[in-house]
Amino acid sequence: AQTVTQSQPEMSVQEAETVTLSCTYDTSESDYYLFWYKQPPSRQMILVIRQEAYKQQNATENRFSVNFQKAAKSFSLKISDSQLGDAAMYFCAPLQGGSEKLVFGKGTKLTVNP
Amino acid sequence: DTGVSQDPRHKITKRGQNVTFRCDPISEHNRLYWYRQTLGQGPEFLTYFQNEAQLEKSRLLSDRFSAERPKGSFSTLEIQRTEQGDSAMYLCASSFYRVDGYTFGSGTRLTVV
Numbered sequence: 001a002q003t004v005t006q007s008q009p010e011m012s013v014q015e016a017e018t019v020t021l022s023c024t025y026d027t028s029e030s031d032y033y034l035f036w037y038k039q040p041p042s043r044q045m046i047l048v049i050r051q052e053a054y055k056q057q058n059a060t061e062n063r064f065s066v067n068f069q070k071a072a073k074s075f076s077l078k079i080s081d082s083q084l085g086d087a088a089m090y091f092c093a094p095l096q097g098g099s100e101k102l103v104f105g106k107g108t109k110l111t112v113n114p
Numbered sequence: 115d116t117g118v119s120q121d122p123r124h125k126i127t128k129r130g131q132n133v134t135f136r137c138d139p140i141s142e143h144n145r146l147y148w149y150r151q152t153l154g155q156g157p158e159f160l161t162y163f164q165n166e167a168q169l170e171k172s173r174l175l176s177d178r179f180s181a182e183r184p185k186g187s188f189s190t191l192e193i194q195r196t197e198q199g200d201s202a203m204y205l206c207a208s209s210f211y212r213v214d215g216y217t218f219g220s221g222t223r224l225t226v227v
Contacts, residue, residue: 044218045205050214050215100170100212101170103159104158106154
């Protein structure tokens with residue numbers, strides 16, 4: 001079974017600072033996709049950013065960017081200029097090429113301090 | 115479109131009772147997924163529909179669990195003879211292109227007492 005490791009159960013950052021959340025995964029596939037989801041307290045899961053494994057260029061969405069290291073099977077999320085509204089659980093989730101099933105890590109709880 | 119809707123938001127039931135949850139996906143999405151999330155964990159896959167066909171089921175989905183998606187629109191997830199271990203958040207998601215990621219609903223929180 002595919003495994004996803006988010007080694008930081010909790011992280012904190014000062015407002016306006018930058019934070020990086022780590023994720024490693026295992027897969028034998030060459031074709032897959034990677035996602036970061038955000039789950040604010042008592043609210044629904046929201047897609048933050050996606051990365052296609054065949055693309056070398058790291059994905060960026062406004063203040064959110066990824067560092068995708070395919071050989072190392074690493075997919076970290078960088079949040080720049082952190083805002084109070086970024087406080088949430090963040091989940092890393094790969095999707096293998098032929099599968100419909102997202103496999104989620106255990107998550108990282110991000111606290112943003114004013 | 116108002117996104118993925120789930121009903122009810124919360125359900126408290128006694129052990130041994132049956133419960134049913136409903137999910138209304140985004141109307142143009144042909145793919146629908148059910149996940150279960152327990153406290154402190156990431157969501158775990160339960161089952162997947164493409165249109166009305168249930169194409170994949172997790173081993174987590176015991177015989178007490180059944181899901182349907184009649185006519186490829188809304189879906190229901192039924193749990194029979196609930197157990198305390200069934201207490202969790204049940205999440206529904208939908209997509210059109212799986213590689214674009216899912217849109218999740220707000221979930222149904224089940225508490226079995």
